[in-house]
Amino acid sequence: MAHDPSYTNQEFKVIGTRPPRPDGLDKVTGRAKFGADAFAPGQLVGLILRSPHPHAQIRKIDTSKAEKLQGVKAVITSADMPDLTNGNRNMLDILENCMARGRALYDGHAVAAVAAIDMPTARKALKLIKVGYEILPHVTDVDEAMKPDAPIVQPYVRTTGVEPKPKKASNVSQVTQFGHGDVEAGFKEADVIIEKSYKTEQTHQGYIEPHACLASVGPDGQGELWVTTQGHFAFREVCAKLLGMEVAKLKVTASEIGGGFGGKTHVWMEPVALALSRKANRPVKLVMSREEVFRSTGPTCSTSVDVKIGAKKDGTITAATATLRYQNGAFPAIWAMLGAMTSYACYNLKNVKTVGYDVLVNRPKVTAYRAPSAPMAAFAVESTIDQVAEAIGMSPIDFRIKNAAKEGTRASYGPKYGPIGIGPTLEAAKNHPHMRARLGKNQGRGMACGFWFNFGGQTCTDLNIGVDGTVTLTVGTVDVGGSRASLSLIAAEELGIAYERVKCNIADTGSLGHNDMTEGSRGTFSSGMATIFAARDVIEVLRERAAKTWEIPVEDVVWEGGQAVAKGKAHGNLTPLTLSDLAAASPNSGGPIAGHNEVVADGAGVSFASHICDIEVDPETGATKVIRYTVIQDAGKAIHPDYVEGQFQGGAVQGIGWALNEEYVYGEDGRLQNPGFLDYRIPVCSDLPYIDTQILEIPNPNHPYGIRGVGETSIVPPLAAIGNAVSNAAGVRMTHVPMSPPRILKAIKSEQAELAAG
Amino acid sequence: MLEVSLTGSLQDSADGLASISIDARTIRELLRKIVERYPRMQGRVDEGVAVSINGEIFRDNWGEEIPEGAEIYLLPRIRGG
Numbered sequence: 144m145a146h147d148p149s150y151t152n153q154e155f156k157v158i159g160t161r162p163p164r165p166d167g168l169d170k171v172t173g174r175a176k177f178g179a180d181a182f183a184p185g186q187l188v189g190l191i192l193r194s195p196h197p198h199a200q201i202r203k204i205d206t207s208k209a210e211k212l213q214g215v216k217a218v219i220t221s222a223d224m225p226d227l228t229n230g231n232r233n234m235l236d237i238l239e240n241c242m243a244r245g246r247a248l249y250d251g252h253a254v255a256a257v258a259a260i261d262m263p264t265a266r267k268a269l270k271l272i273k274v275g276y277e278i279l280p281h282v283t284d285v286d287e288a289m290k291p292d293a294p295i296v297q298p299y300v301r302t303t304g305v306e307p308k309p310k311k312a313s314n315v316s317q318v319t320q321f322g323h324g325d326v327e328a329g330f331k332e333a334d335v336i337i338e339k340s341y342k343t344e345q346t347h348q349g350y351i352e353p354h355a356c357l358a359s360v361g362p363d364g365q366g367e368l369w370v371t372t373q374g375h376f377a378f379r380e381v382c383a384k385l386l387g388m389e390v391a392k393l394k395v396t397a398s399e400i401g402g403g404f405g406g407k408t409h410v411w412m413e414p415v416a417l418a419l420s421r422k423a424n425r426p427v428k429l430v431m432s433r434e435e436v437f438r439s440t441g442p443t444c445s446t447s448v449d450v451k452i453g454a455k456k457d458g459t460i461t462a463a464t465a466t467l468r469y470q471n472g473a474f475p476a477i478w479a480m481l482g483a484m485t486s487y488a489c490y491n492l493k494n495v496k497t498v499g500y501d502v503l504v505n506r507p508k509v510t511a512y513r514a515p516s517a518p519m520a521a522f523a524v525e526s527t528i529d530q531v532a533e534a535i536g537m538s539p540i541d542f543r544i545k546n547a548a549k550e551g552t553r554a555s556y557g558p559k560y561g562p563i564g565i566g567p568t569l570e571a572a573k574n575h576p577h578m579r580a581r582l583g584k585n586q587g588r589g590m591a592c593g594f595w596f597n598f599g600g601q602t603c604t605d606l607n608i609g610v611d612g613t614v615t616l617t618v619g620t621v622d623v624g625g626s627r628a629s630l631s632l633i634a635a636e637e638l639g640i641a642y643e644r645v646k647c648n649i650a651d652t653g654s655l656g657h658n659d660m661t662e663g664s665r666g667t668f669s670s671g672m673a674t675i676f677a678a679r680d681v682i683e684v685l686r687e688r689a690a691k692t693w694e695i696p697v698e699d700v701v702w703e704g705g706q707a708v709a710k711g712k713a714h715g716n717l718t719p720l721t722l723s724d725l726a727a728a729s730p731n732s733g734g735p736i737a738g739h740n741e742v743v744a745d746g747a748g749v750s751f752a753s754h755i756c757d758i759e760v761d762p763e764t765g766a767t768k769v770i771r772y773t774v775i776q777d778a779g780k781a782i783h784p785d786y787v788e789g790q791f792q793g794g795a796v797q798g799i800g801w802a803l804n805e806e807y808v809y810g811e812d813g814r815l816q817n818p819g820f821l822d823y824r825i826p827v828c829s830d831l832p833y834i835d836t837q838i839l840e841i842p843n844p845n846h847p848y849g850i851r852g853v854g855e856t857s858i859v860p861p862l863a864a865i866g867n868a869v870s871n872a873a874g875v876r877m878t879h880v881p882m883s884p885p886r887i888l889k890a891i892k893s894e895q896a897e898l899a900a901g
Numbered sequence: 902m903l904e905v906s907l908t909g910s911l912q913d914s915a916d917g918l919a920s921i922s923i924d925a926r927t928i929r930e931l932l933r934k935i936v937e938r939y940p941r942m943q944g945r946v947d948e949g950v951a952v953s954i955n956g957e958i959f960r961d962n963w964g965e966e967i968p969e970g971a972e973i974y975l976l977p978r979i980r981g982g
Contacts, residue, residue: 233948304910306917319909319977348982405982480909480977511982557908557974558953596979598960663981743961845957855982 144683146676148746150842150849157635158848161785162642164628166399175399178355178371179430186357187216187258189419189429190265191412192272193439194247194254197505197813198281198294201245201274204255208271214264217423218272220255221245224418227387232299236474238385240508241414247276248296248473249505250814251438253412258419258427281505281813285470286447288314288504296473296503314503316475321483321556322464322496329462329494333453335534341523343862343880345445345470345807348512349800349825352401353436358416359426364388366420368395370413373403373621374660378410379652385414386421393417396651397621404797405511408662411440437818441510442807444469444478448523458537458545462494463487467520471501472508481516485859486524487555488594489565489751491548495555505813511662513794514595514855518801518862522880525591525863530876539590539867540573543753547592564777564841565592565751571837572753577773585759586770587872592753593859597852598663599744603656604673606634606681608736612723614638616647616677618670619658624793624854625786626666632782633671633848637678639705640722656741664852667782668843669744675847681738688732689720746845747852752776754795754860758868765888767803767869773835779843779851791857792834798861800826806881905931905973911950914941928952929963931973949978 169175206218221244228234238244243254255272259265280294287293295312302309304318330336352371360366366388372378375397383390400407416429431439449466465486469479479499486497532542547565554560572578572590582588605617616634620626631645638645659665682702689707690697695714700707707725709717729736757770774791781787804824808816817823842849862880869887870876875894879886906920915921916939923938925931931952936943951960953974959965960978967973 304913317910321908408980408982477977477980481979483909484976484979511980513982515980515982554956557906557976558958559956559972561956596958596981598958598979598981600961663979665981745959745962745965746957 144680146679148672148845148847150844151847153848155636157632157642158782159784160632161783162628164625165631165647166622166627177352177401178398181357181369181398183357183359183426186426186428187260187423188262188265189256189258189416189427190269191253191415192255192269193435194243194252195250195814196247196276196278197250197283198279199247199276200279201243201247201254202277203275205273206255209257209268212264212268212271214260215257215268216260216425217258217419218255218268219418219422223422224385224414227385234384237381237410240474241410241412249507251435251507253415253439256415256419258423283504283506283809283813285445285468285502285504288470288502289468289500296505300475300503316471316501316503317480319480319483319499320496323553324494326462326464326494326496330453332455332461334456335531336451336453337527337530337534338451339527339530339878341448341450341526341878343446343519343522345442345506346801346805347437347442348402348404348406350402350404350406353431353433354411354440355430356413356416357426357428358413358420360417360421362424365392366417368393368413368417369398370395371398371400371407373400373407373623373662375621376619376652376657377660378413381410382414382417386417394651394653397649400621400623403623404513405515405662406441408660409441409510433820434818437823438815439507441508443512443515444471444509444519446519448519450523450527452527452531454531454535456535458535458542460490460492460546463492465497465520465524467497468500468502469516470504470506470509472506473503474508475503476501476509478509478516482520484556485517485594486520489548489592490546491552492555497555513797513858517593517595517859518798521591521593521859522862522866525860526866526878529867540569543592544569544573560749562841562844563749563751564839567839567841568592568751568753568775568777571775571839572755575755575773575775575837577755577771577835580771582757583759585762585872586757587760587868587870588755588757589864589867589871590753590755591860591863591867592751593856595664595750595856595859597668597747597750599665599669599747600659601657602669602673602744603658603741604670604677604739605655606674606677606738608681608722608726610726610729612721612726614640614645616645616674617650617655618647619650619655620666620670621649621661623661623666624790625783626670629667629782629786630670630674633674634678637675638681638722639702664750664854665747668747668846668850668852671782671848671850672744672846673740673742676740676742677738680740681736684736684738685725688725688729688736691732692720692728693717748779748843748845750777750851750856752856752860754864756864756868758865758872760869760872760887762873762891765884765891767882767887769799769832771832773837774857775837775839776853776856777839777841777851778853779846780840780849781838782848782850784838787838787853788836790853791836794855794857795834795861796826796831798858799831799865802862802865802880802882804881804883903967903971903973905975907975909977911945911975911977914945915939926967927963928959928965928967931967932963951976951978
């Protein structure tokens with residue numbers, strides 16, 4: 144049945160309430176099963192040997208002693224994972240990242256793996272593998288990697304997006320440009336021009352649950368994978384392709400997920416676990432250590448960004464440019480391109496130009512981190528916006544409001560916007576009590592706004608009515624932030640029943656059609672749409688069953704308040720049939736009652752947020768304290784407000800950690816110096832104030848309930864909002880993230896020295 | 902006839918052009934005709950692209966109809982976290 148996804152301004156009964164999440168009890172009692180919690184008879188322990196060098200030719204790998212060790216059931220190298228990618232370079236890159244093929248490209252790159260009967264044997268076997276390395280020159284800094292004499296990370300890479308087409312290899316994999324108008328003419332109109340350069344360091348998503356899986360492949364070519372992931376259908380496709388398996392013969396089950404934030408959208412060691420299992424003919428469990436997570440999975444980029452903004456004294460921005468250099472790790476990607484697209488998305492600009500340089504370095508392959516690439520661009524742009532506002536004597540909030548994008552504005556990345564929420568979030572920020580609160584000594588206030596695209600994608604959902612009238616909702620989007628609660632609310636709303644009568648399950652790949660990953664803030668948007676449509680299909684079946692029971696035309700039956708009601712004077716004596724009545728009668732009225740929907744949920748609608756924060760800086764030590772923090776964001780429609788607020792708060796907290804503490808530190812030797820939570824410090828509760836939230840609801844016209852994704856945008860403004868607050872508190876402009884105490888102290892002392900020198 | 906703006910590195914696969922004129926009624930027809938005219942665009946379509954029709958971004962629904970005179974942008978397919 145065809146369904147219309149348009150927004151209808153429907154009145155709600157349970158949408159917007161805050162019932163307990165169905166997975167809550169399991170999670171707080173330890174009953175929930177995460178990636179490392181699966182066991183299989185005869186399972187082996189898998190371990191991976193990783194390169195200690197940032198760049199090295201692998202001359203020889205001798206596994207003979209490890210193979211002879213008693214209790215070792217399989218040892219693999221790249222020879223056991225042949226290239227079956229048929230010329231698809233992107234897939235070959237994924238394979239090479241899972242297991243080095245002749246060259247180790249970063250500290251932590253996998254070079255071999257073992258499966259043994261227990262952990263001590265597996266550890267011993269790893270030590271017995273002898274790898275002959277020829278160490279090669281390396282580069283880990285994005286600006287250094289762009290220099291002409293930098294060591295080349297991937298000799299096959301030729302820069303795209305430049306003319307003439309290069310013939311020599313380069314670490315710049317692509318150059319992308321966006322914008323419109325004439326920026327040079329625009330700068331000539333400006334009364335004030337501010338030009339500044341910024342740097343941000345590499346951070347990790349910091350999910351508490353390390354990557355873990357249990358893989359089992361039999362000699363008949365059939366396999367199973369239990370794994371912590373944001374997208375088990377995508378994992379199935381990638382793993383099957385890399386290992387030459389048939390997709391239908393690999394069943395992947397998503398465990399509960401202990402955080403992902405983009406880092407679990409990509410395979411890292413899952414194909415290795417499957418290859419070990421296939422060789423050993425036994426199940427293999429592979430669980431990463433925290434050190435492995437830091438060294439060998441996908442953090443976000445470190446960046447180097449130049450921004451130039453010109454404005455008239457009346458506050459109109461006349462031109463804006465940004466040059467963005469993002470390191471991608473050792474494999475080409477699109478992260479600078481996303482930075483170039485999002486840089487100025489909040490603003491209505493006549494003349495704008497952004498250029499992104501995606502750059503390869505000897506660091507782990509970068510992957511998505513919540514609104515990937517946007518926070519770093521926002522840090523540079525929003526910091527400069529504050530400086531321009533100050534230079535023309537306008538308040539930062541009024542300057543942003545004056546230049547904010549609105550419906551009909553041509554986005555800096557090309558298209559014109561439909562209805563959007565940046566203006567309302569800024570107005571809400573201006574009117575928020577936080578903006579008027581008094582600041583104490585050494586305290587500063589900052590604000591910033593942020594943008595993210597959001598998207599929908601392929602989605603498939605089943606809705607089955609049990610014989611007692613309870614409802615099983617089966618979805619294929621992994622629940623990363625409370626979506627089972629939101630989707631159960633949606634099913635309850637459509638069917639007119641209590642939330643508690645719906646049970647939402649995440650299906651394995653053998654039980655449901657393909658679902659795209661839970662990324663791009665799509666979980667509740669897209670599975671919500673499919674749930675609405677599946678429920679509406681069920682209602683049609685329920686009307687038919689009631690009509691059969693009453694022996695009246697189906698046209699005379701409506702579904703109201705969770706029951707079938709016969710309409711018309713002729714049927715006045717018919718008692719309504721509840722969902723339970725119809726379910727109990729289903730064996731004799733046509734069999735099981737079920738609804739199903741598959742949809743490509745496009746039209747997710749872009750998302751905007753504005754953040755305000757107060758920071759106190761200790762001028763003696765450079766230490767910072769977050770005094771107050773407020774997130775204002777457009778959710779379209781908040782289905783379960785607790786989990787919308789939770790997403791807002793979570794993004795803000797991760798942004799606070801990124802802004803103030805977190806940083807990959809590489810030594811001169813190209814090795815990661817701080818691969819653990821003691822030396823890489825994420826914020827904990829005692830570091831934080833209560834994160835206040837304000838949900839705006841500007842309906843998305845492309846969703847029946849008006850839903851917009853909410854999972855990512857909240858990490859975009861914090862670096863800049865905190866940067867502006869710290870700069871105001873310390874009296875010196877901060878241009879390097881994280882703004883750790885040594886960096887703040889250095890900036891204060893440099894400023895003092897400059898002032899003293901006159 | 903639609904005026905299709907090409908953004909970012911997509912111009913690279915269309916002889917460096919910033920925009921092209923194509924007669925198409927759906928996203929599927931649009932992409933087919935672009936690839937016919939610029940065969941190097943096939944690789945980009947395989948990697949994934951998105952089409953903005955009057956400001957609304959479509960990534961997967963190639964059956965989407967394109968209204969007459971619509972503003973069309975061909976964008977690289979974005980990724981999320």
